Amino acid sequence: MAVLGAGSWGTTFAKILTDGGADVVLWARRPELAREISEARRNSDYLPGVNLPIGLRATSRLDLALAGAEMVFVSVPSQSLRENLKQVEPYLAENAIIISLMKGVERSTGMRMSSVIEEVLRIDPDRIAAISGPNLALEIAKEQPTGAVVSSSSLETAQAVAKLATNRYFRSYINTDVIGTEFGGVLKNLIAVAIGIVDGVGYGENTKASIITRGLVEMTDFAVAYGAQAETLAGLAGLGDLIATCQSPLSRNNTAGRLLGQGYSINDVVKQMQQTTEGLASVKPVLELARAKGVEMPIVEQVRQVLDGTLNPRDIAPHLTTDSGEPQGERTLDDAQAHGGASLWGAFQRTFDQLRHGRRSAGGPRP
Ligand SMILES: NC(=O)C1=CN([C@@H]2O[C@H](COP(=O)(O)OP(=O)(O)OC[C@H]3O[C@@H](n4cnc5c(N)ncnc54)[C@H](O)[C@@H]3O)[C@@H](O)[C@H]2O)C=CC1
Ligand SMILES: O=C(CO)COP(=O)(O)O
Numbered sequence: 330m331a332v333l334g335a336g337s338w339g340t341t342f343a344k345i346l347t348d349g350g351a352d353v354v355l356w357a358r359r360p361e362l363a364r365e366i367s368e369a370r371r372n373s374d375y376l377p378g379v380n381l382p383i384g385l386r387a388t389s390r391l392d393l394a395l396a397g398a399e400m401v402f403v404s405v406p407s408q409s410l411r412e413n414l415k416q417v418e419p420y421l422a423e424n425a426i427i428i429s430l431m432k433g434v435e436r437s438t439g440m441r442m443s444s445v446i447e448e449v450l451r452i453d454p455d456r457i458a459a460i461s462g463p464n465l466a467l468e469i470a471k472e473q474p475t476g477a478v479v480s481s482s483s484l485e486t487a488q489a490v491a492k493l494a495t496n497r498y499f500r501s502y503i504n505t506d507v508i509g510t511e512f513g514g515v516l517k518n519l520i521a522v523a524i525g526i527v528d529g530v531g532y533g534e535n536t537k538a539s540i541i542t543r544g545l546v547e548m549t550d551f552a553v554a555y556g557a558q559a560e561t562l563a564g565l566a567g568l569g570d571l572i573a574t575c576q577s578p579l580s581r582n583n584t585a586g587r588l589l590g591q592g593y594s595i596n597d598v599v600k601q602m603q604q605t606t607e608g609l610a611s612v613k614p615v616l617e618l619a620r621a622k623g624v625e626m627p628i629v630e631q632v633r634q635v636l637d638g639t640l641n642p643r644d645i646a647p648h649l650t651t652d653s654g655e656p657q658g659e660r661t662l663d664d665a666q667a668h669g670g671a672s673l674w675g676a677f678q679r680t681f682d683q684l685r686h687g688r689r690s691a692g693g694p695r696p
Contacts, residue, residue, distance in 0.1 A: 330354075330493070331398035333413065335362055335387065337375040337466035337604060338430055339404030342494075344470060346402070347382040349496035355387040356394035363387040375604070379470040395420035400428060400490065402460075403446075406605045407433025410442055414449040421450070428458040428479075428490055432514035433607035439614040441511045455483035458490045459507055461514040462565040463573030465580065472498040478566045479503050480510035502565065509561030512552040514570060518608030519615060519629045520544035521574040522586035526635055526642050529590020536646070540628060541575050546660065547626050551615070554622040582608035589635055590642045612636060 332343040335357030343355040357363040366372055366387035370380055388394050395401065399422060405413050410431065427450065429442040440448070443457045462477030469475050479494060479501045481487040491501035504510060520541065527536050548571070549562040561567060574580045585606045588598045599609065612633050619626045634640030 330400040330402070331356060331394045332402045332404065333391075333394065333417065334404035334430075335366060335372060335375075336404065337470075338464070339402070340366070340372045340376055340381070341466040341470045342402055342404060342430055342460075343385055343387075344379075344381055345496060345499045346493060347385045348472075349493060349499070351493050353385055354394045354398070355385060356391055357387055357389055360389040363389040376467060376470045379467075391416055392420045395422065395425075397422055398425060400426045400493065402428045402430055403442075404430040407431045407442060407607055408436055408610055410445050411435065411449055414446065418450060424456065426456050426458065426486055426490065427452070428460060429511070430460055431607070432461065432511075432518060434515055434611050434614050434618075436610050436614050439618050441508070441515075443507055443511060454507075455481065455486055457481060457507075458486055459511045459514075460490070460494065460501070461510050461570060463569040465573055465577050467579055469499060474498045474500075476500045476502060476565050476569070478510055478561075478564065480507045480566070481505065482507060504561060504564075506558045506561040508555055509552050509557030509559075510566040512555065512557055513548065513562055513564075513566035515607070515611050515615065516548040516551060516629075517544075517567070517571040517574050518582040519612060519632055520548065520571060521580055521582040522589070522608045522612075522632050523628050523645065524575040525580075525583040525586020525588075526590040526632070526645050527586075528583070529587040529592075530642050530645070531590075537575070541571060544575075544628050545571060547628050551619055551622075551624050551626060554624045555618070581606040585609060586632075590645075592642070594638065595636050608632075609636070 330346065330351055331354050332339050333356045335355050340355065343353050347353045355366060366381060395417065427446050429446060431442045434441055435445055443459050446457050447454055458479055458481035460477055460479050464475060464477055479487045479491040482505055484505055487503040491503045494501040523540055524537050527540060545568060548567060549559050552562055553559050574582060577583060581602055581604050585598050585602055588601060612629060615629055616626065616633060631640055631645050635642050635645060
């Protein structure tokens with residue numbers, strides 16, 4: 330099988346698969362990196378101090394990486410997926426399964442990665458899977474035990490991929506909720522940026538816990554509005570990843586937020602980040618998608634304002650934003666499920682607000 334993209338996650342995932350017994354070729358754009366991985370068994374820029382398994386081969390030639398590969402795992406920056414897939418297509422084995430390891434949406438279209446794969450390669454969605462979960466690459470590369478979720482519209486595909494993506498330190502669960510699984514990975518990045526900002530400003534645990542908790546509701550509302558199951562967001566690809574990314578200094582999204590909170594401009598932050606920080610590119614498309622479904626996302630909205638320089642990071646307090654100033658009910662995930670889905674409950678709440686205030690409610694928080 331092939332893994333495309335030899336950054337932190339692609340290399341780590343190639344190690345996971347190799348350690349699980351699979352025959353893996355890792356594609357790196359740069360020949361010198363492919364050589365380092367093959368010969369020195371290292372990827373020193375992305376995974377310092379990690380020894381890569383002996384069976385793992387690397388190449389900078391796409392044709393060689395893809396020759397006969399029945400499964401192709403893709404881990405390039407989300408904004409480059411489309412152009413990469415166009416190069417991949419001529420070499421793709423018939424009936425190959427394509428698995429996205431990425432956690433972004435395409436900025437120009439708002440599309441999830443599996444949708445971009447389906448559109449560009451024109452393949453049956455049953456041949457596409459997405460993997461997500463609390464998966465900070467460096468921890469896994471050091472073989473610290475971790476779980477993830479493999480999601481595909483085909484249970485058979487999810488099972489086949491999960492069997493291979495399992496070893497003594499990595500366990501793959503399965504589901505068929507691709508929308509929830511992918512949006513979980515995208516949205517937790519945005520909450521992690523908010524948490525980073527809060528850290529950078531110097532606020533403490535109460536503020537962070539409030540934002541994480543309300544962030545999960547915000548993520549669930551959004552994902553359910555697009556057809557996800559609320560329970561997926563309460564699982565590894567939602568809550569699990571949210572905790573890992575918000576807590577860890579290894580997280581690039583969290584780190585980018587921390588720099589913003591310390592007063593650096595977005596341009597300075599982008600210059601300092603050596604690795605892919607998906608959250609920064611996802612803010613605008615996610616807000617556009619939210620608006621299209623009438624979902625309110627006060628946390629992501631305030632992250633946008635900090636990125637745009639229109640909100641002082643010290644004023645970040647999205648969970649305190651209130652439309653009416655009146656006490657709000659705390660709706661939790663259980664409430665969302667009991668009411669038949671978060672988006673339905675959100676719509677009910679907005680209608681109620683409109684009736685009460687005799688106007689369209691805009692920008693305020695949900696209960
Ligand atoms: N690092 C992590 O802990 C995890 C990352 N992810 C996701 O994996 C995806 C990849 O992230 P990382 O590996 O962490 O990023 P990275 O920044 O470590 O590596 C990205 C790789 O893609 C290459 N690249 C950059 N532009 C490219 C282009 N136009 N075409 C082809 N290759 C290009 C870079 O040279 C590098 O090898 C992201 O969507 C990220 O959200 C998911 C789970 C964990
Ligand atoms: O997705 C990740 C952990 O699950 C990696 O997070 P960052 O992209 O913020 O480093």
